[in-house]
Amino acid sequence: xxxxxxxxxxxxLTMVSPPLIFAxxxxxxxxxxxxLFSFWTQDFLTINRTFTVENYTEALTDPLxxxxxxxxxxxxxxxxxxxxxLAFPIAYYISFHVRPERKALWIFLxxxxxxxxxxxxxxxxRVILAFDGPVNGTLIELGVIDTPLPxxxxxxxxxxxxxxxxxxPFAILPIFVSLEKIDRSLLEAARDLGENAVMTFLRVTLxxxxxxxxxxxxxxxxxxxxxxxxxxxxxxxxxxxxANMIYVQIFDLSNRPMGATLAVFAMLxxxxxxxxxxxxxxxxxxxxxxxxxxxxxxxxxxxxxAVDIGILWLILRNGDAWxxxxxxxxxxxxxxxxxxxxxxxxxxKGRWGL
Amino acid sequence: MRMRPLALFAGLYxxxxxxxxxxxxxxxxxxxxxxxxxxxxxxxxxxxDLANTPDLREATGNSLIIACSVAxxxxxxxxxxxxxxxxxxxxxxxxxxxxxMLPLVLPEVIVAISLLVTLSQLGLTTSIYxxxxxxxxLCMPFAIAILQGSFSGLDxxxxxAAMDLGETRTGAFFAVILPLVVPGIIASLLICFIISxxxxxxxxxxxxxxxxxxxxxxxxxxxxARLPIVMALGTILVALSILLLVVANALRRYGLxxxxxxxxxxFL
Numbered sequence: 001x002x003x004x005x006x007x008x009x010x011x012x013l014t015m016v017s018p019p020l021i022f023a024x025x026x027x028x029x030x031x032x033x034x035x036l037f038s039f040w041t042q043d044f045l046t047i048n049r050t051f052t053v054e055n056y057t058e059a060l061t062d063p064l065x066x067x068x069x070x071x072x073x074x075x076x077x078x079x080x081x082x083x084x085x086l087a088f089p090i091a092y093y094i095s096f097h098v099r100p101e102r103k104a105l106w107i108f109l110x111x112x113x114x115x116x117x118x119x120x121x122x123x124x125x126r127v128i129l130a131f132d133g134p135v136n137g138t139l140i141e142l143g144v145i146d147t148p149l150p151x152x153x154x155x156x157x158x159x160x161x162x163x164x165x166x167x168x169p170f171a172i173l174p175i176f177v178s179l180e181k182i183d184r185s186l187l188e189a190a191r192d193l194g195e196n197a198v199m200t201f202l203r204v205t206l207x208x209x210x211x212x213x214x215x216x217x218x219x220x221x222x223x224x225x226x227x228x229x230x231x232x233x234x235x236x237x238x239x240x241x242x243a244n245m246i247y248v249q250i251f252d253l254s255n256r257p258m259g260a261t262l263a264v265f266a267m268l269x270x271x272x273x274x275x276x277x278x279x280x281x282x283x284x285x286x287x288x289x290x291x292x293x294x295x296x297x298x299x300x301x302x303x304x305x306a307v308d309i310g311i312l313w314l315i316l317r318n319g320d321a322w323x324x325x326x327x328x329x330x331x332x333x334x335x336x337x338x339x340x341x342x343x344x345x346x347x348x349k350g351r352w353g354l
Numbered sequence: 355m356r357m358r359p360l361a362l363f364a365g366l367y368x369x370x371x372x373x374x375x376x377x378x379x380x381x382x383x384x385x386x387x388x389x390x391x392x393x394x395x396x397x398x399x400x401x402x403d404l405a406n407t408p409d410l411r412e413a414t415g416n417s418l419i420i421a422c423s424v425a426x427x428x429x430x431x432x433x434x435x436x437x438x439x440x441x442x443x444x445x446x447x448x449x450x451x452x453x454x455m456l457p458l459v460l461p462e463v464i465v466a467i468s469l470l471v472t473l474s475q476l477g478l479t480t481s482i483y484x485x486x487x488x489x490x491x492l493c494m495p496f497a498i499a500i501l502q503g504s505f506s507g508l509d510x511x512x513x514x515a516a517m518d519l520g521e522t523r524t525g526a527f528f529a530v531i532l533p534l535v536v537p538g539i540i541a542s543l544l545i546c547f548i549i550s551x552x553x554x555x556x557x558x559x560x561x562x563x564x565x566x567x568x569x570x571x572x573x574x575x576x577x578x579a580r581l582p583i584v585m586a587l588g589t590i591l592v593a594l595s596i597l598l599l600v601v602a603n604a605l606r607r608y609g610l611x612x613x614x615x616x617x618x619x620x621f622l
Contacts, residue, residue: 005444005445008442008443008444009442009443009444009445010444011442012438012441012442012443012444012447013438013444013445015434015437015438015441015442016434016435016438016439016444016450016451016454017434018431018434019431019432019434019435019454019494019498020435020450020453020454022431022490022491022494023453023454023456023457023491023494026469026487026488026490026491027453027456027457027465027468027491028453029472030465030468030469030471030472031464031468033468033471033472033475034464034467034468034471034472037471086367089360089363089364089367090363090364090367092360093360093361093363093364094364097360097361104607108599108603109368110368110371111599112375112596112599113371113372113374113375115545115548115549115552115595115596115599116375116552116591116592116595116596117552117568117571117588117591117592117595118552118553118554118568119554119568119571119572119575120374120378120571120584120585120588120591120592121374121375123575123584123588124373124374124377124378125374127377127381127389128373128374128377134377165370165371165373165374168371218459219458219459222459222460222461223459223460223461223462225461226461226462226463226464227461227463228462228463228555229554229555233575243461243463246463246467247463250467250470250471250559256471259467259471260467260468260471263463263464263467263468266461266464267464
């Protein structure tokens with residue numbers, strides 16, 4: 001390259017510069033500002049600009065923040081799982097069983113609810129799941145239950161159900177796109193070589209669809225961790241999440257630095273959790289392949305997963321006694337990030353685009 | 355016949371997706387003040403009450419100003435980015451495009467609080483202008499995704515032919531390329547309009563004392579007596595969104611057909 005950009009590169013950069021500058025001013029600069037803010041403190045209305053890690057110490061130590069953060073991650077995890085597991089068969093049905101000229105219509109039908117008033121949709125879930133709502137009504141009518149179910153509204157379950165509804169298209173579309181890309185002759189080849197339908201699905205279709213599943217996981221997990229409306233409307237006190245606390249800090253307690261800290265804290269937690277999950281799946285798959293797959297491979301990968309998750313679980317349970325109250329999350333983050341970085345360095349990108 | 359259970363599942367799933375939208379008009383036309391079953395009979399009085407709510411008129415005005423401005427701004431910025439991404443290769447292209455598309459996955463709360471803190475630090479008060487800026491940031495990735503679809507189907511030789519015939523690069527763009535992507539542009543305008551009209555979190559954080567429709571709606575959700583009116587308003591909003599979507603989708607497909615592409619379906 002040396003001196004230079006080709007005229008094409010220059011034209012491209014000029015062309016992309018207005019949106020880029022806009023995004024730098026309205027996204028990058030504000031994100032840097034809240035990172036800066038998170039190291040300041042606020043006393044009533046005056047911002048104290050002395051650099052301090054006080055907010056982070058508080059965020060790591062205070063059991064309330066920890067509970068909210070872990071709950072947000074857990075709810076987002078369940079939402080992701082539910083959304084992807086429910087979305088896959090739909091994407092598969094549209095891609096493999098719907099006539100080609102009808103596919104666009106199906107995809108359009110699936111995206112319509114997503115574009116209609118978010119607030120109203122979530123509010124209506126409160127009506128649907130209510131004590132005297134249609135779900136309980138139908139179940140009682142059918143004789144499945146005698147009294148309304150207490151666990152479907154004003155708790156974390158309600159948040160999971162409602163968010164799984166809100167993010168459905170985000171999971172269906174990427175999975176559908178990756179299923180559409182599969183060369184159908186590969187499936188015929190698998191059948192010709194003697195695989196049955198189930199094994200063809202497990203060994204050909206599913207692995208080829210994994211990039212779409214991965215995209216779906218990312219696009220559902222990241223925004224759900226920071227959802228504000230759903231926990232407020234259907235979560236009750238047991239379903240409150242980190243975004244609600246960020247709002248309280250900023251508007252009710254006028255503590256902007258703490259709000260900023262919690263926002264940065266949540267972003268860090270999401271990044272580390274996803275990096276840990278994705279890279280550890282790469283590691284487990286690698287172990288499975290190393291011993292030639294089959295039952296031995298599954299066993300080895302499962303054992304490795306159990307050890308990885310077990311260590312984190314132990315620290316979460318007993319960390320306060322071992323590392324002090326601020327240490328638990330810090331040590332967990334260090335182990336998760338360290339493991340992810342080690343895998344990223346030493347293991348090449350494997351199957352599934354992981 | 356192995357696909358039977360799958361088709362059944364697809365049907366149930368659609369029911370799950372559409373459940374709130376099916377219930378909404380039921381309550382909007384229900385002659386009862388409680389949003390619960392059983393229904394009480396048909397009435398249109400909630401819609402009449404709606405027309406007599408002055409606060410609502412103000413919120414609607416704010417929302418329309420914001421949504422129109424956002425649609426134009428986000429589509430213009432999206433045109434630059436989509437054109438750059440489909441026509442040129444340049445250094446750091448993946449990184450730059452990824453960064454511009456970032457608001458698509460970033461939690462809205464994070465975008466909202468960082469904008470709020472930054473604006474107040476600069477001494478700016480929140481108003482509909484700050485909401486416009488925030489919504490434009492949020493809508494830009496959607497505009498880019500739609501416009502990239504339109505641009506990527508174009509035959510580059512069309513532009514070359516125009517330039518061989520004496521047009522300048524800019525002239526060729528306006529005379530040849532732009533007319534071909536008009537359906538994409540209109541689809542992008544409509545989608546950005548819908549997203550902005552419906553967006554709550556950023557508007558909630560940045561609205562100050564100029565509420566948008568969703569912010570107004572959120573305030574009303576606290577008053578049980580106002581809920582039937584909220585349902586009526588929601589019905590109108592949903593009907594409007596669906597109407598605009600059908601138009602946007604028809605235009606997008608028309609554009610794709612004209613440039614000879616297959617319709618892969620969906621806006622994302």
